[in-house]
Amino acid sequence: MTGRNARPSRIPDPIISLIDDRLTGARCAGKSPLFDTELDDETAEERSDRLTWARAQCTRCPVQRACRAAAEEQEHPHGIWGGKVHGLPGHPGRKDTAA
Numbered sequence: 001m002t003g004r005n006a007r008p009s010r011i012p013d014p015i016i017s018l019i020d021d022r023l024t025g026a027r028c029a030g031k032s033p034l035f036d037t038e039l040d041d042e043t044a045e046e047r048s049d050r051l052t053w054a055r056a057q058c059t060r061c062p063v064q065r066a067c068r069a070a071a072e073e074q075e076h077p078h079g080i081w082g083g084k085v086h087g088l089p090g091h092p093g094r095k096d097t098a099a
């Protein structure tokens with residue numbers, strides 16, 4: 001990726017919106033499902049453990065501040081952004097938990 005406006009073709013718009021040079025070096029790169037709000041066939045305990053692990057990655061992420069700014073730009077962020085969990089079940093789009 002060479003710039004914020006460099007948008008490769010054939011990538012769905014929701015994914016395109018996540019491509020941002022500010023997030024270069026993100027610790028979640030290549031691990032996005034682990035940063036989702038919930039996964040299929042996941043127990044509540046497994047989800048809790050996974051989200052705890054993911055949030056710990058965010059605390060050591062070099063682009064955490066930029067990530068939080070990017071989350072603020074999303075209309076309905078879901079998953080973990082900058083160590084915050086967004087859109088927990090029953091609260092779609094809500095910014096539920098502080099880091």
Ligand code: SF4
Nearest residue numbers: 026028058061067082
């Ligand atoms: S702060 Fe967390 S969610 Fe944001 S880019 Fe870094 S690892 Fe990913």
